[in-house]
Amino acid sequence: MPEKAQLLSPPDTLEVLKELKPHAIVFGEGESEIHTFIDPYCEMSQRYLAFVFEQQERMFPKYKFYFYLYELNGKNSSHIITSILSSEFKDVALKSVMLNHEDIPFEDNGEAQRTVHAIAQTAIKIGVFKRPYIIINGKVKQ
Amino acid sequence: MRKEQLPYFGYLTFLRRFRVHLLFLMALIVSVSTLFIKDGFVYSDKLLWLTGSKEYSKLLALKHPSLNVEKVIVDISSDGWSETAIAKLKLLQLQLLKKEHVVALNTLFKQTSIFKNKLSDTQSMTEIISLFDAKNSDIYKEVLDNPRKYKNFVDTNKITFYIVSDAEISLDEFQCSYPYERSKIQSSAYVKDILLFSILFIILAASFTIAFKSILPTILGMIFIVTSTFLTVAIYQLISPVEATHISIVLLSVTVSVMDFVYVYYKWHVLHHKVHKSLVLYRVMTKTIVPVFWTTSISVIGIGSLIFVDSYILNSIGLNVVLSASMGFLLSFSFLFVLLSFFQQENPQIITKDSAKYFADREAGYNKTWLTLFLAFSAIVFVYGTFMYFTKPMNVIVDTSSTKIQISLSTEGMSTKTLLEMQTIQNLLNEKFPNIDSFESAYTEIEKLYIQEYPNEKFDINSVDIESYAFMFDLHDITKNIMNANHLTLSIYLKNTNENTEILSFLRTKNVLIQDDSSLLQLAKIDSINTLFVVVLFVLILIMSVIYHLTKTWQFVWIALLVNIIPLSWFFATIMLLDIPLSTEMLVSMVITVSLSSDATMHFIFYYYNNRRKPRSSAKVLESSFLYIGTPLGMGNIMLIITFILLVFIPDTTVSNIGLYSSLLAILSLFMELFVLPVLFLNQIKANTALKGYYHGK
Numbered sequence: 035m036p037e038k039a040q041l042l043s044p045p046d047t048l049e050v051l052k053e054l055k056p057h058a059i060v061f062g063e064g065e066s067e068i069h070t071f072i073d074p075y076c077e078m079s080q081r082y083l084a085f086v087f088e089q090q091e092r093m094f095p096k097y098k099f100y101f102y103l104y105e106l107n108g109k110n111s112s113h114i115i116t117s118i119l120s121s122e123f124k125d126v127a128l129k130s131v132m133l134n135h136e137d138i139p140f141e142d143n144g145e146a147q148r149t150v151h152a153i154a155q156t157a158i159k160i161g162v163f164k165r166p167y168i169i170i171n172g173k174v175k176q
Numbered sequence: 177m178r179k180e181q182l183p184y185f186g187y188l189t190f191l192r193r194f195r196v197h198l199l200f201l202m203a204l205i206v207s208v209s210t211l212f213i214k215d216g217f218v219y220s221d222k223l224l225w226l227t228g229s230k231e232y233s234k235l236l237a238l239k240h241p242s243l244n245v246e247k248v249i250v251d252i253s254s255d256g257w258s259e260t261a262i263a264k265l266k267l268l269q270l271q272l273l274k275k276e277h278v279v280a281l282n283t284l285f286k287q288t289s290i291f292k293n294k295l296s297d298t299q300s301m302t303e304i305i306s307l308f309d310a311k312n313s314d315i316y317k318e319v320l321d322n323p324r325k326y327k328n329f330v331d332t333n334k335i336t337f338y339i340v341s342d343a344e345i346s347l348d349e350f351q352c353s354y355p356y357e358r359s360k361i362q363s364s365a366y367v368k369d370i371l372l373f374s375i376l377f378i379i380l381a382a383s384f385t386i387a388f389k390s391i392l393p394t395i396l397g398m399i400f401i402v403t404s405t406f407l408t409v410a411i412y413q414l415i416s417p418v419e420a421t422h423i424s425i426v427l428l429s430v431t432v433s434v435m436d437f438v439y440v441y442y443k444w445h446v447l448h449h450k451v452h453k454s455l456v457l458y459r460v461m462t463k464t465i466v467p468v469f470w471t472t473s474i475s476v477i478g479i480g481s482l483i484f485v486d487s488y489i490l491n492s493i494g495l496n497v498v499l500s501a502s503m504g505f506l507l508s509f510s511f512l513f514v515l516l517s518f519f520q521q522e523n524p525q526i527i528t529k530d531s532a533k534y535f536a537d538r539e540a541g542y543n544k545t546w547l548t549l550f551l552a553f554s555a556i557v558f559v560y561g562t563f564m565y566f567t568k569p570m571n572v573i574v575d576t577s578s579t580k581i582q583i584s585l586s587t588e589g590m591s592t593k594t595l596l597e598m599q600t601i602q603n604l605l606n607e608k609f610p611n612i613d614s615f616e617s618a619y620t621e622i623e624k625l626y627i628q629e630y631p632n633e634k635f636d637i638n639s640v641d642i643e644s645y646a647f648m649f650d651l652h653d654i655t656k657n658i659m660n661a662n663h664l665t666l667s668i669y670l671k672n673t674n675e676n677t678e679i680l681s682f683l684r685t686k687n688v689l690i691q692d693d694s695s696l697l698q699l700a701k702i703d704s705i706n707t708l709f710v711v712v713l714f715v716l717i718l719i720m721s722v723i724y725h726l727t728k729t730w731q732f733v734w735i736a737l738l739v740n741i742i743p744l745s746w747f748f749a750t751i752m753l754l755d756i757p758l759s760t761e762m763l764v765s766m767v768i769t770v771s772l773s774s775d776a777t778m779h780f781i782f783y784y785y786n787n788r789r790k791p792r793s794s795a796k797v798l799e800s801s802f803l804y805i806g807t808p809l810g811m812g813n814i815m816l817i818i819t820f821i822l823l824v825f826i827p828d829t830t831v832s833n834i835g836l837y838s839s840l841l842a843i844l845s846l847f848m849e850l851f852v853l854p855v856l857f858l859n860q861i862k863a864n865t866a867l868k869g870y871y872h873g874k
Contacts, residue, residue, distance in 0.1 A: 068647065076301045085651050093602060095649060106298055164298045170644045176629075 039092065044172030049099070054156045057149040059124045060092035061086070070099065071167040072132075073106035074114050080132045082166040087133060093102030100129065102153045108166050112150070114138070119146035121124045152176055184461045188513070192457075195514045202511055206403055209410035214421065223499055231690045231699045234586075243279060244659070245580055245692040247341045250356045252334040257319065259312040261354075265335055268352050269308060272337065276744035278344055280657050282580070282616060282667060284319070284329035288505060288654060290625040290680075304625065304652045312618060328614060328669050332476055338580055338667075340692075372423065372831065375822045376430060383815040388445060389525055396515050397437050408503045409494075416495055423831055424764060425492070429500040431768060432475075435775060435812045436504040440464055440512055448521040457513060462598075467507060467782040470722050475501040478715035479767055485707055487700070497771065515669035528807045535850070540595035542743040542855045550852070554742045562748035565709070579613075579670045579757045580721035582692040584663040589710040592647045595619050595637050595665050601666065601686060608682060612676040619660040621649070658862065663689065670862045677702065708763040712770055719774045727785045729867065731860040736777045740770065743844035762832035768834075769841035772816070776849040784857055788870045794862055798854050806850055813846045 036116040042050065051069050057071070072079035083101075086093055092097075103115040114131055120143040121127040130136040160169075191198065231485045235242055251374065255261040269285050272278055285308035294300035305317050319326050329336050339345065344508050346810040380401065383395040408429040413421055443460045475497050482494025485551070588596050605612055619637070620643050626635050649655040658665060666688075670676065680695055681702075690696055716737060723736045744766060751762065783805045787797070823835025 036507070037502065047456075066647070076299050078301045081661065082294070082301055089651060089653055092653075092655075096650065097647070116615060164300055166301060168301075170647055171641070173641055173644065175644050 048172040049133045050156050057152050061099045062097050064096040064098050066097045068097050068099050069169040071102045071104040071162045073109050073165045074131045075109040075111040076106050076165040079166045083132050104153050104157050116146045117141045119149050194516050198514050212410045212414045214858040234698050243691045244341045248337045250335045250354045262312045262315050264353050277341040277343040290628045346522050379819045387811050400437045401433045408499045425496045432504040436508040438812035445524050448524045467779045472501045472505040472777045474718045475771045478718045525695045534803035539854050541796035558745040558751045561745050564752040572794040583667040583688045583690050583693050584665040586660045586687050609675050613669045613671045618664050635750050715770050735856045739848045762837045765837035773845040779805045816844040817842045
């Protein structure tokens with residue numbers, strides 16, 4: 035069981051997240067960056083995403099959301115994560131699975147595993163222990 | 177001198193010769209002006225007050241809307257505090273939220289709390305929930321367990337909703353199963369128009385018929401007053417930059433034209449007694465045109481100076497007086513003379529003949545001690561009023577039920593800096609004003625949520641992760657309750673409105689934007705009070721200057737000043753003594769009264785001065801002045817007093833207040849004109865042998 039604390043300082047967290055950004059599914063074009071580790075099958079992550087999309091008209095101009103798909107133990111979501119990350123339209127796939135609870139066909143473009151690995155490495159460094167793991171200004175929102 | 181060479185004679189001949197043409201021309205002008213008259217009059221003067229006012233301009237500069245904060249109290253007595261009541265109130269809340277123009281709601285259901293939504297150790301999220309999202313049974317219990325926490329919204333069976341909107345909203349279409357009270361009661365403008373014009377018509381028509389025992393003045397008076405008011409309003413609407421036509425414009429125009437008509441008609445009526453009918457109109461013209469010209473000039477220059485003030489309401493009062501007075505003067509000596517030229521008066525009756533003699537005899541034998549005592553007491557009243565004006569804060573309550581003030585910071589964004597600013601303002605307000613009940617702001621929200629989240633830690637805004645809270649507020653859609661156009665807002669809930677003016681005056685000294693209409697209106701009125709006082713002072717100085725110009729006698733100047741200032745001092749001191757909240761309707765009434773009483777003073781003094789060399793006894797001088805001046809002024813004033821008293825019953829605060837205060841002031845002013853001015857004349861002029869060029873005999 036991972037330790038229930040953020041292992042890196044906020045500046046260091048931001049530093050490692052900078053490198054992880056290309057692996058994120060991004061929504062919004064605001065100035066404030068919100069980084070979140072989610073599992074597509076985690077009910078709390080789904081609830082969080084629903085909140086974000088309910089308020090998207092106001093949220094997306096103000097914030098830029100970086101979503102990192104990171105499997106939660108016991109959720110068996112590795113297949114769906116690979117499929118979403120392999121999809122040409124990752125954002126649409128993510129919404130279909132998490133908001134509409136739709137199944138999408140399995141897909142693996144070979145790149146997805148590298149992304150999964152990169153996200154996992156960074157998550158371990160930061161100390162991501164729960165989903166959704168929301169980071170604002172380099173600091174986790176408990 | 178041949179009569180054709182007399183001044184005004186040629187003009188009167190012209191009026192007589194072309195009277196039919198002139199009547200047609202007048203009818204044509206009135207018909208054309210109907211094209212410019214816009215339907216309906218405005219009873220609410222909110223926008224007129226706000227436009228041009230300092231605090232409102234600050235909001236406009238930042239492109240902020242001013243906000244309408246309405247307090248709606250729902251009475252749930254039929255169900256009492258219960259889950260049924262909660263369900264019905266939730267339905268009302270939902271309807272209000274969907275209503276266009278509603279910016280935010282401050283209600284019981286908007287009260288938030290933080291909680292950790294947790295499925296397991298690895299699946300959790302901190303959420304902010306509002307009471308609305310909670311189960312009815314939980315809300316029921318929560319409010320019963322924490323009555324103090326919700327005291328602003330729940331008071332046994334009274335549930336308060338504060339609706340913040342960027343425009344006036346109507347609640348008619350809401351299906352609220354409980355009775356409710358609104359802070360801003362609006363009744364139909366159409367009903368008010370009908371009521372107002374019916375009162376004006378009935379009272380004036382009845383007064384003319386009774387006063388002159390004839391139907392002729394009623395017909396002529398109505399034609400004259402309607403024409404004058406109609407043209408004044410049409411020209412006002414044509415040239416005024418202010419779109420709305422406030423109802424006071426009509427009232428002022430009617431007031432001016434009633435006085436003009438009564439004065440000219442009465443003169444025409446009584447002169448049939450002793451002058452040949454072919455010369456009556458000429459004599460009316462020579463006897464009335466000079467004093468009427470000067471009283472018109474005083475109104476136009478004195479009160480008309482308001483058009484230079486950078487406030488829509490004062491500007492429109494100024495323009496209104498200029499137009500009403502000028503139109504009254506112009507039509508009195510053209511249209512009214514044309515109308516009168518068609519008629520003659522057989523056996524004119526002077527209904528005040530006996531009363532004039534009675535009062536003249538009484539006043540001629542006045543007791544000097546009583547006069548001195550009255551003046552000395554009035555001097556004390558004046559000093560008291562002046563002292564209070566400079567020392568006591570103005571109490572200008574717009575709406576005694578508006579117990580919420582809404583402000584916002586002028587600096588943008590939610591950051592540690594702006595929250596510290598908010599904290600400072602809240603602390604200062606709390607220290608200075610015990611009347612403040614509670615606050616609602618981003619600061620109080622964060623403090624509340626932080627304490628729930630970290631019950632063992634001391635709350636210090638400097639160490640709080642503000643961005644995280646800001647994000648949470650956005651995520652849960654509660655930012656609109658604590659921010660407006662990216663500026664943090666502060667709702668200040670008051671126990672009552674006693675310190676309202678002081679709180680607003682204090683807030684002005686801070687770098688904040690006052691947002692709610694009620695407070696903005698109050699501040700605009702406070703600012704206008706000083707301007708209106710200066711105008712009243714200016715009018716008094718003008719009256720004195722004109723009197724000196726006409727009589728070259730200082731005694732007349734002092735008499736004019738005393739007669740005009742005493743009613744105002746008494747009125748103002750009474751307001752201060754009884755601590756009646758000072759409203760601008762009072763000041764508008766003061767302006768109307770000053771113009772009425774200056775009119776009377778001018779006519780009386782002009783009469784006394786013109787007859788200064790006539791060898792008459794004191795009683796005879798007064799009797800004649802009562803017959804020729806006192807009677808029309810008394811008639812006009814009494815008609816206006818009755819009309820103003822009846823305006824009190826119009827279901828509109830502005831009109832009824834103007835009616836109440838104007839009638840009180842007009843009574844005081846009439847008392848001064850009929851009972852004090854003549855005595856002062858006897859005391860200062862008639863008995864003062866040092867004055868040369870006057871008959872001082874018995």
